Amino acid sequence: MRVIPYLDLRGPLPQTAKPGEPHLALHKSTGNFNQKTWDETCRRLRALPEERWSEVGISNTCDLFRVFEPTLNRLSPEQPRLILDLGCGLGQTARTLAQRFPQARVIGLDASPEAIMVATSAFQLPNLTFRVADLSNPLPLAQGSVDLIVSTNALPYARDQRTTARGLFDLLSPRGLLLNHCRSEESHLFWDFPNSALLPDNTQIFLSDWMLPAREAGLATEVHSISLGTSAHFYLANPFPIFSEAMDAFAAPRRDASSRPYSPLFSHVLLAHSRLAEPTDTLPLAENHLERLDQVLPHVIGAPEEGQRAALIAWNFLAKRLALAPEALDFLMACLPVSAPVLQHMLAITS
Ligand SMILES: C[S@@+](CC[C@H](N)C(=O)[O-])C[C@H]1O[C@@H](n2cnc3c(N)ncnc32)[C@H](O)[C@@H]1O
Known part of the structure; x- marks a missing residue:
């Protein structure tokens, strides 16, 4: 680890390790996280309509x-094969x-x-397998042969x-569309701050991991927020009832499947990659963790009042739990130059 006196910091920390410095790499598990659940429930599912x-x-x-559906209606090739x-x-x-x-x-x-066994016995249509x-792993399909790829969660x-993103973009036909609906890591960076400054959760998607390869492949990306699933339950500050109440007051009236402009305050995103997409200009593109965090936190400005309240509670609770001394908070602010004024204001209570 490199220790840099915070008073000397200007802008984000250098991200490349010097020779001899320890290198910490995070990897996703190769296992299917849901396997146990499927094993247990499959038999019961097959017996039910x-x-x-x-x-x-x-x-x-x-x-x-x-x-x-609305995004698909707008961007899908007319006769996907x-x-x-x-x-x-x-x-x-x-x-x-x-x-x-x-x-098609x-x-x-x-x-x-x-899951495949349940699906196969439940749904039999001539054009469905x-x-x-x-x-x-790469899918054994020809490059440019797929008109529409969808994926939810x-x-x-x-x-x-x-690598997965690049492989899938290669499969798309010239007017092809990839719709990826899932939970985004950015919302964890937001609600779990300052824990999230130390370690990303890394079980959701980072938007840049899909948007940067899309750009390389000549595709534009639309990012929509979907609030479906937004709830205190998923975040670190959840054990505190005062956070859950504030979060629910923010999320409950907004918990539906309609899409909204991108904001990390909502748990899910819908990414639409296509040559015909209208690229979202508030692009949360970032090459490293601090850069990403610094982009995400200022979204608290302009958030609905209940959202701001929930963020204030979560950030302060987590800062206290980490026992962040005022100097450590100053250090954090020096690492996050864009969000420093917001943090100064929001974390004033802890000092
Ligand atoms: C949260 S479920 C979503 C299922 C469905 N798309 C939906 O939205 O209801 C995640 C699905 O991804 C599957 N899955 C997990 N890891 C996978 C992998 N490496 N390759 C393919 N599917 C995987 C799981 O078996 C599970 O069916």
Whole structure:
């Protein structure tokens, strides 16, 4: 570790280690995080009709087509020939795509053989197939052969995000569209600050990991926030009832599937990559952790009052829990030059 006197800091910390310095690398697990759940629930799911799947008590039993339908209507090639649903789970969204585009071949892919078994027995349409596949490996399909790729809550599981992104963009046909709906790490950076300054959670997606490869591939990216799933439950400050109450007051009236302009205050994003997309100009592009954090925190300005209140509570609670002395907070502010004025104001209570 390198210790730099904070008074000398100007701008973000250097990100490249000098020779001999320890190098800390974070890797995603190669395992399927949901495997145990699938194993346990598969038999029960197969015995029930789709309308009763929600009774089994797992969270991914809904058709999420509606989440990306408006964006798909605007940006999809008119007559897609090959459509993929990546990490399709129980297959409802793939089923709706197959009904919606009867001329297309739709393939639902998932790493869980149990999920694929449920999907295959529940949904039988002439243009729909389900297969077991691990998204961490390249898919055996020809470059430029896929017109539409959708994925809901699954691409964060791919081990190497940028490699997966590049591989999928290569598969897209010239007017092809990739719609990725999932939880974004940026919302954890925001709500879990200052914990998030120390260590990223890294189980969601970092927007830049998809937006930078998209740019390399000549694709534009639209970023929409979807508040679905926003709740205190997911964040580190959750054990404090005062945070949960403030967060719920912010999130409850906004918890629906409609898309909004990008803001890290909301848990989920919908990324639409296509040559026809209208690139979001408040791009949260960042090459390193501090840069990303520094972009995310100022979103508190202009947030609804309840959102600001929840952030104030979370940030102060977590700062206290980390026992951050005033000098350490000053250090943090020196690392985050853009957000320093906001932090000074928000963290004044802890000093
Ligand atoms: C949270 S569920 C979402 C399922 C479905 N898309 C939905 O939104 O309801 C995540 C899915 O990704 C699958 N998955 C996890 N890791 C995977 C991987 N490496 N390759 C392919 N699928 C994976 C899981 O088996 C699971 O079905």
